[in-house]
Amino acid sequence: MNDLMEQLPRPMVERIGRMSGMALRSIIALIDEQPDTFAALVERIGTWDDDPGRTPMPLPRYQFAIREALRIVNDALTAIEERSPLPNEVLVEGACDLIKRLAPAQYREDALAKMAAFPAGSEPMDISGGEDAGPVDFVIAAAAGAWLCGGAGGRMATLENIRLMLLQQVRNAESTATGAPERERVDQxxxxxxxxxxxxxxxxxxxxxxxxxxxxxxxxxxxxxxxxxxxxxxxxxxxxxxxxxxxxxxxxxxxxxxxxxQRTKPSVRTVGKRTQPKRTPKRKRKGK
Incomplete structure (x- = not known):
């Protein structure tokens, strides 16, 4: 646990860890196409603060989970756009496909309506939901993260390594929530x-x-x-x-x-006469 977390009240540390873990598990559930698991996690994020003995938190219930999902979105976009730009509409189309097939029915229509309003091209696109963010905004953020981490239409390689990275972060977050000592954590x-x-x-x-x-x-x-x-x-x-x-x-x-x-490579080097390029004579310098 880092120095900042050690300075926070224990109930807040537990909440941060749980929300982070559930947000990341939600992305994994969408990657694995497990709608029931995803629906249960969306619901649990919204009800966790209602458990007996919980300390009321000032932030909206879904805000931290959305931030965690957006952290994954931003990391994936950074990796992809190092090679080529990713237009907004491509991300929207990919996330909408997951929402249509895997999102809880009660949030699906509103999520798709919000996605349809996002600008095309490379205009700034805010999918955080703002101050009034709720379950619909979390569904959008998680779907965007899952589509990107799930391959982004062939733009991201090594899917299993990405999934492992997400699960390692889940285990670290859950260990933070329980207050497990470093020596007892299993995240590697x-x-x-x-x-x-x-x-x-x-x-x-x-x-x-x-x-x-x-x-x-x-x-x-x-x-x-x-x-x-x-x-x-x-x-x-x-x-x-x-x-x-x-x-x-x-x-x-x-x-x-x-x-x-895999691409088949020729086992024998092509044999033939190599033509040497003609050299162009150097331009003579003019004397003084």
């Missing part, structure tokens, strides 16, 4: 533990298929991310047969995606 998984799980799922030879960090390609990082994501939530020795089957399916999906994106 080592390569060794991930490879050991891979060996358990198949056999020892499979673990040797993934090289060291410097030699890994995107699909190998994604395979490790799948395994680490599982281990953040479930110990290896508690992995059920159904979970093992699901892990194998996800690993196979990563491998299939890798195979689909």
């Amino acid at each position: 998984v080592s390569d060794e533990d991930a490879l050991a799980l891979l060996a358990d799922l198949y056999d020892e030879d499979y673990a040797h298929l993934i090289p060291g960090p410097r030699e890994r390609g995107p699909w190998e990082w994604d395979m490790l991310a799948v395994l680490k994501t599982h281990l953040l939530e479930t110990p290896a020795d508690a992995t059920s047969p159904n979970q093992a089957k699901e892990l194998k399916t996800r690993l196979l999906t990563v491998l299939q995606a890798a195979a689909a994106t």
Whole structure:
């Protein structure tokens, strides 16, 4: 827990941690296309302050959760726009698709109406909801974050690594909420533990298929991310047969995606006469 958090009242620290964790889990739920989980999280963010013994907070209920979702949105936009601009309408279209398919019915129409009012092109687009932000604005922010982190129409690679990053932040936020000491927090998984799980799922030879960090390609990082994501939530020795089957399916999906994106390279260099470019004579300097 950083110095700033240590100076805050314990109830506020707990609320910050819980809201951050639920906001990030909401984005993950949309990435995984789990509408029931997403709906439950949207509802829980709004009712958390009503639990017996809670200290009333001055901020609107959804404001901090929206800020956390927008932090993910801004980070993803920064990464994408380092390569090329992303027009507002592309983000709106992607987020609207998630809202139509996965958002709770009671917020869907209002969320889509707000999205339709956002400007096109590169005009500033405020999706925070302002001072009166509520569940509709959170649905919008979470959908935008999920669409960006879910690939952004092919603009973001290594989906499993992004999902792992989100879950690591979730675990850190939840540890902050509970006040767990640093030594008891589990928000990172080592390569060794991930490879050991891979060996358990198949056999020892499979673990040797993934090289060291410097030699890994995107699909190998994604395979490790799948395994680490599982281990953040479930110990290896508690992995059920159904979970093992699901892990194998996800690993196979990563491998299939890798195979689909590989380009065949010629194994023999083209042989032929190389034509040397003609040199242009240097321009003579004029004497004084």
